Amino acid sequence: MKLAYSAASPYVRKVMIVAIEAGLDSKIEKLPMAVRPDQPNAALATDNPLMKVPTLVTDAGDKLFDSRVICAYLDGLNPGAKLIPESGPARWKALSLEALGDGMTDAGLLVRYETALRPKELQWKEWIDGQTKKVMQGLDQLEKDTSVLSGPLNIGQIAVVCGLGWMKFRNVFGDVLATRPKLAAAIAKLEERPSFKATVPQG
Amino acid sequence: MKLAYSAASPYVRKVMIVAIEAGLDSKIEKLPMAVRPDQPNAALATDNPLMKVPTLVTDAGDKLFDSRVICAYLDGLNPGAKLIPESGPARWKALSLEALGDGMTDAGLLVRYETALRPKELQWKEWIDGQTKKVMQGLDQLEKDTSVLSGPLNIGQIAVVCGLGWMKFRNVFGDVLATRPKLAAAIAKLEERPSFKATVPQG
Numbered sequence: 090m091k092l093a094y095s096a097a098s099p100y101v102r103k104v105m106i107v108a109i110e111a112g113l114d115s116k117i118e119k120l121p122m123a124v125r126p127d128q129p130n131a132a133l134a135t136d137n138p139l140m141k142v143p144t145l146v147t148d149a150g151d152k153l154f155d156s157r158v159i160c161a162y163l164d165g166l167n168p169g170a171k172l173i174p175e176s177g178p179a180r181w182k183a184l185s186l187e188a189l190g191d192g193m194t195d196a197g198l199l200v201r202y203e204t205a206l207r208p209k210e211l212q213w214k215e216w217i218d219g220q221t222k223k224v225m226q227g228l229d230q231l232e233k234d235t236s237v238l239s240g241p242l243n244i245g246q247i248a249v250v251c252g253l254g255w256m257k258f259r260n261v262f263g264d265v266l267a268t269r270p271k272l273a274a275a276i277a278k279l280e281e282r283p284s285f286k287a288t289v290p291q292g
Numbered sequence: 293m294k295l296a297y298s299a300a301s302p303y304v305r306k307v308m309i310v311a312i313e314a315g316l317d318s319k320i321e322k323l324p325m326a327v328r329p330d331q332p333n334a335a336l337a338t339d340n341p342l343m344k345v346p347t348l349v350t351d352a353g354d355k356l357f358d359s360r361v362i363c364a365y366l367d368g369l370n371p372g373a374k375l376i377p378e379s380g381p382a383r384w385k386a387l388s389l390e391a392l393g394d395g396m397t398d399a400g401l402l403v404r405y406e407t408a409l410r411p412k413e414l415q416w417k418e419w420i421d422g423q424t425k426k427v428m429q430g431l432d433q434l435e436k437d438t439s440v441l442s443g444p445l446n447i448g449q450i451a452v453v454c455g456l457g458w459m460k461f462r463n464v465f466g467d468v469l470a471t472r473p474k475l476a477a478a479i480a481k482l483e484e485r486p487s488f489k490a491t492v493p494q495g
Contacts, residue, residue: 126419153387192357220329
């Protein structure tokens with residue numbers, strides 16, 4: 090399998106954690122890609138018109154994206170404990186937590202694009218505030234109920250750790266865990282896992 | 293079930309089409325919500341910190357989002373033909389097509405937010421161009437191979453129709469199907485289906 094890859098991407102990290110947990114990481118050839126929304130990467134467009142990492146080309150030549158689809162595909166190949174519960178309330182809770190983690194990450198990315206890529210004189214405060222509020226409300230909900238971050242590892246927990254790890258790496262919102270001690274402890278516990286340690290963002 | 297709803301949202305439309313196909317639409321109470329990324333909706337935040345529609349509260353009180361998760365949940369309750377193939381290459385093709393449709397819609401939404409909500413003097417051409425390119429490349433790929441839009445209805449086809457239907461409704465990119473006749477024919481055929489006719493965007 091070939092994976093369009095960036096060592097800084099929170100979405101690529103989700104895929105790599107799932108691959109490691111499934112024992113499949115040695116079967117994945119990483120193809121490093123530069124991706125910026127204001128500088129489209131034509132090389133990536135052949136496999137994914139959206140020009141986003143991660144994109145996985147399977148051994149059969151199928152082109153899979155985005156991270157949710159690739160993670161589900163790799164989890165399906167996992168002979169061990171599934172990261173996406175196969176049925177029942179646990180499935181919908183894990184997938185909604187993944188959507189929360191991804192949604193917070195998306196909002197964080199929009200804030201970073203606005204503050205780090207867009208020329209300063211074109212920045213719009215209401216936009217930054219609106220996206221920031223989504224992230225802060227997500228953090229507050231997780232602080233209020235960290236139970237979703239304990240129990241058997243699932244894709245939702247992975248998405249949350251990848252999102253928060255990326256925000257810290259890029260210092261998008263400062264130290265958001267300083268005022269949220271329960272969430273900080275739950276994240277620190279998850280980050281002890283080898284698959285998380287092996288994929289700390291770089292770049 | 294209660295659904296945070298907007299009659300203009302392409303993501304809500306996905307959910308409603310899946311609900312109609314599953315015979316579940318009469319069990320869904322629609323709660324109309326105003327959502328704008330620069331004007332956060334506090335009422336929605338209780339159920340979804342991201343303050344986005346669609347958000348589904350199940351009869352058991354579980355809060356499910358986003359559209360992909362809700363569609364998969366409703367499809368799981370569908371006693372008839374599944375819109376998400378349960379296994380094999382058909383599953384990953386349908387889900388990657390859903391990711392393509394959703395990704396084009398996300399890019400289109402970012403262009404609309406930029407051109408219709410953001411003050412004119414703060415607009416950034418490179419951003420608009422970069423997001424537009426993702427949509428156009430997606431359209432070109434679909435024009436090149438419309439086979440993915442035929443065969444039994446699946447969630448990927450639904451996502452593409454909802455995305456393109458919304459772009460037309462908001463006139464984000466003009467008549468993009470005029471120069472893509474095969475795609476136009478494939479979309480027109482899908483749009484004949486009662487579930488699509490019943491959910492044409494409004495607002």
